[in-house]
Amino acid sequence: MLSKFLKLIISYPKTTFLGTFFICLFLSFFAFKISVDASAESLLLEDDTDLKTFREISKHYKNDNFLILAFKPQDENPFSKTNLSKLQKLHNDLEKAPLIERVFSIINAPLLQSSENTDLKELLKNIPDIQSKDVNQTKAKNEILNNPFYKNNIISKNGRITGIIIYLKTDYIYNELIEKRNLAKNEKEKNAIRLAIKKHQDQQKILNKQNLDFIKNIIKKYETNQDKLYLGGVSMIADDMITYIKSDLLIYGVSLVFLLAIALYYFFRTWRFVLLPLFICFISLSAASGVFALLNFQITVISSNYVALVLIITLSVVIHLITHFIEISQTYPNARIQRLVLQTLLAKAKPSLYAIVTTMIGFFSLIFSNIEPIIKLGIMMSVGIGLALIFSYLFLASILVLLKPKQYHKKEFKFNLLEFCAKISLDQKKRYIIYGISCIAILVSLFGISKLRVENSFVNYFRDGSEIKKGLLVIDKNLGGTLPLDVIIRFKNNQTATNSNKALDSFEDEFEDLEKKDTYWFNSKKTRIAKKVHEFLEHQKFVGSVLSLNSLLILGKNINHGEDLDDFALAFLNENLPQNFKQDLISPFVNIKNNELRFTMRIVDSDPNLRRNEFLIKLNENLHKLLKNDDVQIQITGIMVLYNNMLQSLFSSQFDTLVFVILAIFILFIFVFRDLKFSIIAILVNVIPLSVVFALMGLCQIPLDMMSITIAAIAIGIGVDDAIHYIYRFKEEIKSKSIEEAIINSHLSIGSALYYTTISIVLGFSVMMSSNFIPTIYFGVLTVFVMILLLSGSLFLLPSFLISIYSKKAKLENQHK
Known part of the structure; x- marks a missing residue:
C-alpha cells in the first residue's frame, strides 16, 4: 500500500510538489492570526478550588489589580519641594491613563496628625494631605514614615524611595464570563463561553498593552539620569513576558536559519541539501502554526519554544532521509533517481514512523500536567511533528526527483570519530567500563533526583540587569515585596436563639437589632483577633508589607493620644470617614456583609531562602494554632497560593508524565522490535541519560519549573528516535555480517545521521540561551546536555548492550552444536 502510494507521488513530482506547497501556503496564511498570551491566568489551574475561592473573595474587595511605581530621586529625599512637585505632576499624568481607576502615594495620602486642627470630627470633614496649606511638612514627613498604612508600602523604611500604587479598573465583563463558565451545565456550553472569554481577552490585551505603553511613556518623560523610576506588578510582568516571547x-527564527545552514553545509557539502531541509522545516512550521491558529491555540510562555522544537524535529526526519539517500546514491551511482528516492523512503518509512510516533507519545504525555498551556504544548507538538513527517516525505519525494542528479559526498570525520566509538564498545574491557559508568550514573541519579525541588520566583525569571528585574528588586526589597498573599478570617454567624432564650425583654430585642447594623459590627473580639493575627503575620519571615484593620487601630491609637480606639470610635470612623479615604483605610480589610476580616500581605519574592510550599503549609498550621479557641474560619488565598498550586501540580505530574511515557514507549518497542530484550535496552539507553539530567538539576539546586517540566517528554520523545534507527539498522546488518562488522557499519551509516541530528538539535536549543527569560535559558542548557548524553548512550551504551546480547546468543548456539 505504502509502496504504491510512494510510487504514485514519485511518478508525478510536479503535481505532488505544487499540491503540497499550496496546502502549506493556505495553512500558513492563518499563522499570522496566532496570538501570544502571557497573562497570569494562562499559568493557573482551571479546576483549582483555590482559584474559585480567590475569585469569590476578590468580589468582596476592590482594587486587587494594581501596579507599583517606585520613585528613587537622586537626592534620596522624596519629601523635598522639587520631588513633591515632580510626584504631583506624575500623579496628574498617570490619572489620565485609560484603564487607571485611581493613584495613591504620599501626594494624596490622608494625614490625621500633621495639621493644626486636632478635632477629629472636624478633621474628617476635610482630611488634609502633604500639600495642604495648614500641614506642617516636618510633621507630615514623620507621620508618613511612621503610619502603618504607608510605611513599607508607599514609602521605604529608610524614607529614600517612595511608591506610587496604580489601581487598575476591574474587568467586570471577564469576571462575569468566568462565572458563567463555572455555572455552565455541559461541555458544549462551556466551550462557547471559553471562546467568548478568549475574544474578550484578546480585546482586553490590546487595551492593557496601550495602557501600559501609556504609563511607560509617562515614566520615560520623568525619568532622568539622576531620578529613577521602576514599574512592577502582575500586569507589568505579563506584558514583559509577551515582549520577551x-x-x-x-531570535529563534533568524539564529536557527544561520546556525542550521552552517551545520547542514558542514554535513553535506552541497547547497541543495542546505536549502532543501531549511525549506521543508520552515514551510512545515508555518503550516503547523496555521493549524494551531485554526484550533484557537495561543502561544504562551511555556509553548513559545514550539518553534524551535518543530524545526528541530522536522530537520531530524529530513536529515535521516537525506543521509540514507546519499548513502545508497554512492552505493548505486548508476541507478535512476526515482528508484533511489523510492528505496530511501521505503527503507526509512518504518523507523521514521515509529520514531515520530514515540516522539508524539512523549509530547502527548504532557496532558497529565493539568496546566492548560502545558497540555496545549503537548497537543501542538503532537500535531506539528505529525505534519512534519507527512510534509517531509511529500516534499522530498517530489523535489529530489525534480532536482538534477549529482554525485554526493558525505563528510568524513577527523580521527574517524564514529569508528572510534564503535571500537570502544567492541572492546570487552572498555565495555565493562561503560557499564560501570552507567551503574554509577544510576546511583547518582537516585540521590540527585531526591534533591529535586520545585521553587520559582517571579523576580528571578528575568536576567540580571534587565529593567524589569531591577524594578521588581527595588520594589521587593524596599516597598514591602511583590507577591500578593491574603489571609481571610471569617466569623461564624450567631446561631438562632433557642426556645429557652426567646423570652428576651424589649431592651435586649432592641440591642440585638442594633448589633445587626453595620455600625455595630465592630466589637472587642474582632479587634482582638485583628491585632493578634496582624502582629503574628508581621513577625513571619519573608513577609514584607502587612495591612489590615489593625493598621487602622494603630493609626487610631496614634491620633487618640495613645489610647486604643473603642468599638464606638471604629463605628464612628466607618460611618463618617470620606469614601475616598475609606476605600484605603477600611474597605480593603473589612467586609461586614460577609462577616470577615482581610489581612493583605506582600511576600519578598526575591529571598533565596523562601520555600513557597513549606511557607504556606507552615503559615496555615500556625494560624490554626493561633486561633484554635476563637471559633473562626481561616482561608489563605492570593496569587502566591495559585502560583504555588501550579508549581506543585508540575512536580506531581512529572511522575505521571514519566510513567506514561516509559510504559507507552516500552509497549510500542515490543510491537516494533518483537523482542523483549531490544525493548528493555532501548528504554534504558534513554532513561539513564534523562535521570542524570534530573539528578544534575537536584544536585545543582536548579528548580523544576513550568518549562523544564517538558524536558522528560522532549528528551525521551526525541531520544528514542536514535535507538529505533540504530537498532533497525543493526538488525539489517547482523543478518549477513559478524557482530563487529554490524556494529561498525551501523555506526558509520546510521551513526552519522544520529551525529548530524544531535548537532542540529544542540545548535537549535543553544539559541534559547540568548533569551531574557531564565526558564527558557535553563530549558535550552538542560536540553542540550540531555541530547549530548542521549547521543553518547546511542553510540556507546546501546552497541555495548547489543554486543553483549548477541555474544551470549552466539555462545549458547555454539554450546548446542
Whole structure:
C-alpha cells in the first residue's frame, strides 16, 4: 500500500510538489492570526478550588489589580519641594491613563496628625494631605514614615524611595464570563463561553498593552539620569513576558536559519541539501502554526519554544532521509533517481514512523500536567511533528526527483570519530567500563533526583540587569515585596436563639437589632483577633508589607493620644470617614456583609531562602494554632497560593508524565522490535541519560519549573528516535555480517545521521540561551546536555548492550552444536 502510494507521488513530482506547497501556503496564511498570551491566568489551574475561592473573595474587595511605581530621586529625599512637585505632576499624568481607576502615594495620602486642627470630627470633614496649606511638612514627613498604612508600602523604611500604587479598573465583563463558565451545565456550553472569554481577552490585551505603553511613556518623560523610576506588578510582568516571547521567537527564527545552514553545509557539502531541509522545516512550521491558529491555540510562555522544537524535529526526519539517500546514491551511482528516492523512503518509512510516533507519545504525555498551556504544548507538538513527517516525505519525494542528479559526498570525520566509538564498545574491557559508568550514573541519579525541588520566583525569571528585574528588586526589597498573599478570617454567624432564650425583654430585642447594623459590627473580639493575627503575620519571615484593620487601630491609637480606639470610635470612623479615604483605610480589610476580616500581605519574592510550599503549609498550621479557641474560619488565598498550586501540580505530574511515557514507549518497542530484550535496552539507553539530567538539576539546586517540566517528554520523545534507527539498522546488518562488522557499519551509516541530528538539535536549543527569560535559558542548557548524553548512550551504551546480547546468543548456539 505504502509502496504504491510512494510510487504514485514519485511518478508525478510536479503535481505532488505544487499540491503540497499550496496546502502549506493556505495553512500558513492563518499563522499570522496566532496570538501570544502571557497573562497570569494562562499559568493557573482551571479546576483549582483555590482559584474559585480567590475569585469569590476578590468580589468582596476592590482594587486587587494594581501596579507599583517606585520613585528613587537622586537626592534620596522624596519629601523635598522639587520631588513633591515632580510626584504631583506624575500623579496628574498617570490619572489620565485609560484603564487607571485611581493613584495613591504620599501626594494624596490622608494625614490625621500633621495639621493644626486636632478635632477629629472636624478633621474628617476635610482630611488634609502633604500639600495642604495648614500641614506642617516636618510633621507630615514623620507621620508618613511612621503610619502603618504607608510605611513599607508607599514609602521605604529608610524614607529614600517612595511608591506610587496604580489601581487598575476591574474587568467586570471577564469576571462575569468566568462565572458563567463555572455555572455552565455541559461541555458544549462551556466551550462557547471559553471562546467568548478568549475574544474578550484578546480585546482586553490590546487595551492593557496601550495602557501600559501609556504609563511607560509617562515614566520615560520623568525619568532622568539622576531620578529613577521602576514599574512592577502582575500586569507589568505579563506584558514583559509577551515582549520577551515575541523577541525570542524572532531570535529563534533568524539564529536557527544561520546556525542550521552552517551545520547542514558542514554535513553535506552541497547547497541543495542546505536549502532543501531549511525549506521543508520552515514551510512545515508555518503550516503547523496555521493549524494551531485554526484550533484557537495561543502561544504562551511555556509553548513559545514550539518553534524551535518543530524545526528541530522536522530537520531530524529530513536529515535521516537525506543521509540514507546519499548513502545508497554512492552505493548505486548508476541507478535512476526515482528508484533511489523510492528505496530511501521505503527503507526509512518504518523507523521514521515509529520514531515520530514515540516522539508524539512523549509530547502527548504532557496532558497529565493539568496546566492548560502545558497540555496545549503537548497537543501542538503532537500535531506539528505529525505534519512534519507527512510534509517531509511529500516534499522530498517530489523535489529530489525534480532536482538534477549529482554525485554526493558525505563528510568524513577527523580521527574517524564514529569508528572510534564503535571500537570502544567492541572492546570487552572498555565495555565493562561503560557499564560501570552507567551503574554509577544510576546511583547518582537516585540521590540527585531526591534533591529535586520545585521553587520559582517571579523576580528571578528575568536576567540580571534587565529593567524589569531591577524594578521588581527595588520594589521587593524596599516597598514591602511583590507577591500578593491574603489571609481571610471569617466569623461564624450567631446561631438562632433557642426556645429557652426567646423570652428576651424589649431592651435586649432592641440591642440585638442594633448589633445587626453595620455600625455595630465592630466589637472587642474582632479587634482582638485583628491585632493578634496582624502582629503574628508581621513577625513571619519573608513577609514584607502587612495591612489590615489593625493598621487602622494603630493609626487610631496614634491620633487618640495613645489610647486604643473603642468599638464606638471604629463605628464612628466607618460611618463618617470620606469614601475616598475609606476605600484605603477600611474597605480593603473589612467586609461586614460577609462577616470577615482581610489581612493583605506582600511576600519578598526575591529571598533565596523562601520555600513557597513549606511557607504556606507552615503559615496555615500556625494560624490554626493561633486561633484554635476563637471559633473562626481561616482561608489563605492570593496569587502566591495559585502560583504555588501550579508549581506543585508540575512536580506531581512529572511522575505521571514519566510513567506514561516509559510504559507507552516500552509497549510500542515490543510491537516494533518483537523482542523483549531490544525493548528493555532501548528504554534504558534513554532513561539513564534523562535521570542524570534530573539528578544534575537536584544536585545543582536548579528548580523544576513550568518549562523544564517538558524536558522528560522532549528528551525521551526525541531520544528514542536514535535507538529505533540504530537498532533497525543493526538488525539489517547482523543478518549477513559478524557482530563487529554490524556494529561498525551501523555506526558509520546510521551513526552519522544520529551525529548530524544531535548537532542540529544542540545548535537549535543553544539559541534559547540568548533569551531574557531564565526558564527558557535553563530549558535550552538542560536540553542540550540531555541530547549530548542521549547521543553518547546511542553510540556507546546501546552497541555495548547489543554486543553483549548477541555474544551470549552466539555462545549458547555454539554450546548446542
